[in-house]
Amino acid sequence: MPVDDEISGQVSPGNRSAVVAYIGLGSNLGEKAVTLESAICQIARLPDTRVIARSDWMQTSPVGVTAQPDFLNGVIAIETYLPAQRLIEALLRIEAEHGRDRATGSRWGPRTLDLDLLLYGSAMIEEAGLQVPHPRMLEREFVLAPLFQIAPHARIPGYGHTVAEALERLRCGD
Numbered sequence: 001m002p003v004d005d006e007i008s009g010q011v012s013p014g015n016r017s018a019v020v021a022y023i024g025l026g027s028n029l030g031e032k033a034v035t036l037e038s039a040i041c042q043i044a045r046l047p048d049t050r051v052i053a054r055s056d057w058m059q060t061s062p063v064g065v066t067a068q069p070d071f072l073n074g075v076i077a078i079e080t081y082l083p084a085q086r087l088i089e090a091l092l093r094i095e096a097e098h099g100r101d102r103a104t105g106s107r108w109g110p111r112t113l114d115l116d117l118l119l120y121g122s123a124m125i126e127e128a129g130l131q132v133p134h135p136r137m138l139e140r141e142f143v144l145a146p147l148f149q150i151a152p153h154a155r156i157p158g159y160g161h162t163v164a165e166a167l168e169r170l171r172c173g174d
Contacts, residue, residue, distance in 0.1 A: 017081075018080065018081055019080055019081070019120055019121040019123075020052070020077055020079055020121060021077070021078050021084075021087065021120045021121065022075055022076070022077050022078075022117075022118040022119040022147060022151060023043065023075065023076050023091065023115055023116065023117055023118065024074075024075050024115070024116040024118050024134070024137070024143050025039055025040070025073065025075070025114070025115055026071045026072065026073045026074075026111070026113075026114040026116075026142070027071065027072055027111065027112060027113050028062065028068060028069045028070060028071040028072070028110050028111065029069065029111060029112045030099075032071075033057060033072060035113050036072060036074065036113070038098070039094055039098065039113055039115060040054065040076055042094045042097070043076065043078060043094065043115075044078075046080070046082065046087075046090050047082065048080060049079070049080040049081070049082060049087075050078065050079050050080075051076055051077070052077050052078060053076065053077040053150040053151070054074065054075070054076045054077070054150065055075045055146030055147070055149040055150050056146065056149060057072050057073070057074045058072070058073050058142060058145060059071070059072055059073075060072075060141075062110075063142075068110045069110060071142065073142040073143070073146060074146045075118065075143070075146040075147045075149070075150060077150055077151060084117065084120045084123065084125055084130060084132060085127065088117050088129065088130050091115040091116075091117060092115075094113070094115060095112075095113045095114070095115055098112045098113040099112040099113070116137075116143075117130070117132055117134065118132075118133060118134045118143060118147065119132060119133055119134075119154065119157070122155070122157050123157065124157045124158050132157075133157055133158065137156075137166075138156070138159065138166050138169075138170065139170070140170075141167070141171070144166055144167040144170060145167060148164055148167050151163055152164040
């Protein structure tokens with residue numbers, strides 16, 4: 001779905017090339033839709049970044065710890081000049097501003113906001129605190145289905161297939 005210009009930030013090219021990155025968003029506490037929309041606006045205001053597409057929101061059951069409220073999940077695409085490490089740091093700050101405390105909260109427990117860097121161009125990254133493509137994205141329909149809405153032909157680095165192919169494999173149990 002196209003993004004309204006009012007939430008798109010400005011992107012300044014400089015001498016670097018822009019990267020299209022995909023971010024998974026989720027919430028299962030409080031005013032979920034309001035929180036997710038707020039997070040998108042904050043991401044759009046990051047320096048040298050603009051939101052270029054967004055999926056619909058999907059209500060999904062929790063994974064891991066199932067005795068908690070359902071989630072609202074979606075995916076956005078951004079065009080950014082921020083390096084991946086700066087981008088993930090900004091996403092973690094946005095989570096914290098919405099009340100998420102990764103240090104004390106349960107990994108699979110309820111959360112006000114969850115922001116995951118799913119893909120960062122064609123990069124494969126393994127650094128402290130950052131792994132791209134997201135290590136569990138191929139196991140999660142709540143990630144692949146909204147990603148399919150906005151980028152069905154995007155290739156998943158290191159896996160050799162597109163988002164559409166990954167979603168089909170997951171749904172068929174391959």
